Amino acid sequence: MSNDGIFSAPRFPVDKALLLARLREHLPAHSLLVDKEDVRPYECDGMMAYRQMPLIVALPESEAQAQAVVRVCSALKVPMIPRGAATGLSGGALPHADGVVVSLARLKKIVRIDPLARTAVVQPGVRNLAVSEAAAPYGLYYAPDPSSQIACSIGGNVAENSGGVHCLKYGLTVHNVLRIRGLTAAGEIVEFGNAALDAAGYDLLALNIGSEGMLALVTEVTVRLTPKPELAQVIVASFAEVSKAGDAVAGIIAAGIIPAGLEMMDRKAIHAVEPYAKAGYDLEAEAILLCESDGTPEEVGEEVARMRAVLERCGASMIRVSQSEAERLKFWAGRKAAFPAVGRITPDYLCMDGTIPRKSLAHMLLAIAEMEQRYGLRCANVFHAGDGNLHPLIMFDANLPGQLERATAFGGEILELSVELGGTITGEHGVGVEKLTQMCAQFTPDELEIFHAVKRAFDPDGLLNPGKVIPTIARCREYRLTHSVDSAVGMSADQTLVKV
Amino acid sequence: MNGPFDPCLARWSERIRSATTERKPLRLRGGGSKDFYGQALSGELFDTREYAGLAAYEPTELVVTARCGTPLAELEAALAEKGQSLAFEPPHFGPAATVGGCLAAGLAGPRRARVGAVRDFVLGVKLIDGQGRLLNFGGQVMKNVAGYDVSRLLAGSLGTLGLVVEVSFKVLPVALAEQTLRFDLPGENSQSLALARLNEWGGQPLPISASAWVDDTLHVRLAGASAAVCAAAQKLGGQRVAADQASAFWISLREHSHGFFAVRAAALWRLSVPATTPALPLPGAQFVEWGGAQRWLHASSPAEHQAIRQAAAQAGGHATLFRADPETKAAVGVFQPLAAPLARIHRELKAAFDPHGVFNPGRMYAEF
Incomplete structure (x- = not known):
């Protein structure tokens, strides 16, 4: 059997008893999970529609142990699946039937915080928010703040190049990491980047960030810390038309303002969130914008006034400015709770992650409204408007026959439209296994071949996270054949899914 | 997906293919303003200035796409007209500097510590690889994690991986206000004093956009909202430098025309x-x-x-x-030698993009 029924991961002939014996030479019993009930919690990540039981789960507690695991797997040619907090939404940490899940959850030490240099050295299992908490006494914080920051780990952030609601101004993970220390697939220790602002040679640091655990296993990360702004204020603006909200976003940028945060939610998202998070959003609005300003009190005062003027000119029907830190957090709580709030009103949902040029926002939202009719499924939209990253949440019920397939096709169509509009299939959630098919829409066979060659440069035997991120040329050939016949309905024929 | 082949690019692709067949290395060169940078130059000259001009620029998208031969000064002028800029302040090192050379050299100017380097602003590239194939990586949007981040990898690769024919940069608005401050720090410990101050200020939410210490004098440039710049100038003290003098000073640093470099x-x-x-x-x-x-x-x-x-x-x-x-x-050796596993990865990456070693051989490291 060459396909385990979930996605076309290549199979590896593995002697489980030998593998286990070799791993036991280096790891204590409590760091190796083998029994079915013990490995069950590892069968999926945040993308729960895809599940696969791993052969073994290894939980190294030091870099030396991680290196031993990698060396054993490398010698026996066993796949390795790096795993952080498993909050990923694209199945990047989905286990391999013949492989070892290498959980980095126990590598969770904050090794050092250097307030003068404004850096923190942390192990990959440290939670995103824990870095900011540890840096807070020095008036510093770690800027990238994905919505899952309470749970997600720095190692996972590196794998996905995570953003957050403040990344237009403060950048993504790639802009805030100075150095990665890790292991190659052969178990050699490597360092990409250093304690300075750049390193000699090719920018392997940038290449590794967002590589979804395909190129190296991360054991330590140096992040840049940012001085905490003295003040932050958020404006919540209501609009009676989505297109006006879109114009306001363009207007703010055209005015030369880079807001600390610029988020949009449509009517369905507002109505899902409000009863759940009680953020005080305007239920009459077709769309709301959250525009944040931070800096010195003088700076914030000046910027809020300028943003307010733009919002008014663009036809905002209501404008509120947070008057206290508590109110600011309340306004943000609604946006940050959008995913669980939608989860409450539907048995299942798919979260898409396309990024488009901002000017195409209204076009995309209209297209999504039409797709809702055609697929017979509802879709709420939250949008990192500042950087064009759209998160449509397609609601469905996996227990009703055909709904998962319809939702998947719906999502695929959104992503393909993102590519057509000059954007990308994934802004921050990664390709994982979820978007392998859409990779065929975004890249030519020649480009995919370069990706495979990049992978081989780091991992010649293809042992790190095999089958993820970069589809095979054969799969894309099949996609193109199917797609030219059936372009209106997306690519569902090419995707094998396991129903949960 | 790459659209119809531009006639210039079609010719270039053909030339690269035949260089590959004949194993004849090419020396990729824009205006030649950075010929001094890197290891020795070798290979047949390949002038990239023919493919020039802005392919797309939409100020409200904060993105500009320029062809490799575009003069850097021309790109900067187009951005300035809309009140925007390349925030990393790339050095030109001569009036002939091109966009392609800026990306290949990967050098950033005074604002680097504040905003980031060339690679931090690269959103996408179009390149011709060592097999003459036209490839697209990244795009024109702010966030993109589809596939490996090849476009950032190309920043600073000195043209050794491919001929970048088009690049998309994130651009930023020019700061509303700027003020340069000057601090005279005479004495033996001048540099140490300056370093201590810079690191202390770096940990505070101050709008410092550049700094320089030389000849016992520290210069600090503030940039941002006018209120923030005013407040910070008051807090830090020092002597205020007139705007034209300040601008000339920072340009002399960026371009190495300052006396120190003479x-x-x-x-x-x-x-x-x-x-x-x-x-x-x-x-x-x-x-x-x-x-x-x-x-x-x-x-x-x-x-x-x-x-x-x-x-x-x-x-x-x-x-x-x-x-x-x-x-x-x-x-x-121009660049710091690489640790063994990194050197191997470099060689393999070079082979992935340029299997026959036709692009700028030896410009970065002698072995490739």
Whole structure:
């Protein structure tokens, strides 16, 4: 059997008893999970529609142990699946039937915080928010703040190049990491980047960030810390038309303002969130914008006034400015709770992650409204408007026959439209296994071949996270054949899914 | 997906294919303003200036897409007209500097410590690889994690991986207000004092956009909302520098036309070290930028070269032989040597993009 029924991961002939014996030479019993009930919690990540039981789960507690695991797997040619907090939404940490899940959850030490240099050295299992908490006494914080920051780990952030609601101004993970220390697939220790602002040679640091655990296993990360702004204020603006909200976003940028945060939610998202998070959003609005300003009190005062003027000119029907830190957090709580709030009103949902040029926002939202009719499924939209990253949440019920397939096709169509509009299939959630098919829409066979060659440069035997991120040329050939016949309905024929 | 092949690109692709077949290396070159940078030049000259102009620019998207041969000055003028800029302040090193050369060299100017380097602003590239194939990586949007981040990898790769024909940059609005402050710090400990201040200020929410210490004087540039710049200027003190003088000063740093760089020594070194690295006990005058993270110094003897490289490595950074005669470059090596696993990955990546080694062989490291 060459396909385990979930996605076309290549199979590896593995002697489980030998593998286990070799791993036991280096790891204590409590760091190796083998029994079915013990490995069950590892069968999926945040993308729960895809599940696969791993052969073994290894939980190294030091870099030396991680290196031993990698060396054993490398010698026996066993796949390795790096795993952080498993909050990923694209199945990047989905286990391999013949492989070892290498959980980095126990590598969770904050090794050092250097307030003068404004850096923190942390192990990959440290939670995103824990870095900011540890840096807070020095008036510093770690800027990238994905919505899952309470749970997600720095190692996972590196794998996905995570953003957050403040990344237009403060950048993504790639802009805030100075150095990665890790292991190659052969178990050699490597360092990409250093304690300075750049390193000699090719920018392997940038290449590794967002590589979804395909190129190296991360054991330590140096992040840049940012001085905490003295003040932050958020404006919540209501609009009676989505297109006006879109114009306001363009207007703010055209005015030369880079807001600390610029988020949009449509009517369905507002109505899902409000009863759940009680953020005080305007239920009459077709769309709301959250525009944040931070800096010195003088700076914030000046910027809020300028943003307010733009919002008014663009036809905002209501404008509120947070008057206290508590109110600011309340306004943000609604946006940050959008995913669980939608989860409450539907048995299942798919979260898409396309990024488009901002000017195409209204076009995309209209297209999504039409797709809702055609697929017979509802879709709420939250949008990192500042950087064009759209998160449509397609609601469905996996227990009703055909709904998962319809939702998947719906999502695929959104992503393909993102590519057509000059954007990308994934802004921050990664390709994982979820978007392998859409990779065929975004890249030519020649480009995919370069990706495979990049992978081989780091991992010649293809042992790190095999089958993820970069589809095979054969799969894309099949996609193109199917797609030219059936372009209106997306690519569902090419995707094998396991129903949960 | 790449659209119809532009006639110029079609010719270039053909030329690269035949260079590959004949195993004839090519030396990719825009305006030649950075010919001095990197290891020795070799291969048949390939002038990239024919493919020029802005392919797309939409100020409200904060994105500009320029062809490789576009003069850097022309791109900057187009952005300035809309009140925007390349925030990393790339050095030109001559009026002929092109966009392609800016990306390939990967050099950033005074604002680097504040906003980031060239790679931080690269959103996408179109390139021709060593097999003459036209490829697209990244795009024109702010966030993109589809596939590996090849476009950032190309920044600073000195044209050794491919011929980048088009690049998309994130652009930023020009700051509403700017004020440069000057602090005279006479005495033995001048550099240490400057480093201490820069690191202390770096940890505070101050709108510092550039800094420089040389000749016992520290310059700090504030940039941002007018209220923020005013408040910070009051807080930091120092002497206020007139706008035209300040602008000339920062340009002289960026372009190495400042008196410090006019010294006729055998070699100019660039040290990239953690900002908190104490003043390096090395002979000769030093020049500190980027809040302490970039240091320039002159050296003339082989012993000094070795000491500089060691000092940078010990501090946790690296040293580049930025300007030197070909003999010194060959003897010392322009770039810090790579650890064995990294060197192997470099060779493999080179082979992935340019399997027959036709692009700028030896420009970065002699072995590829």
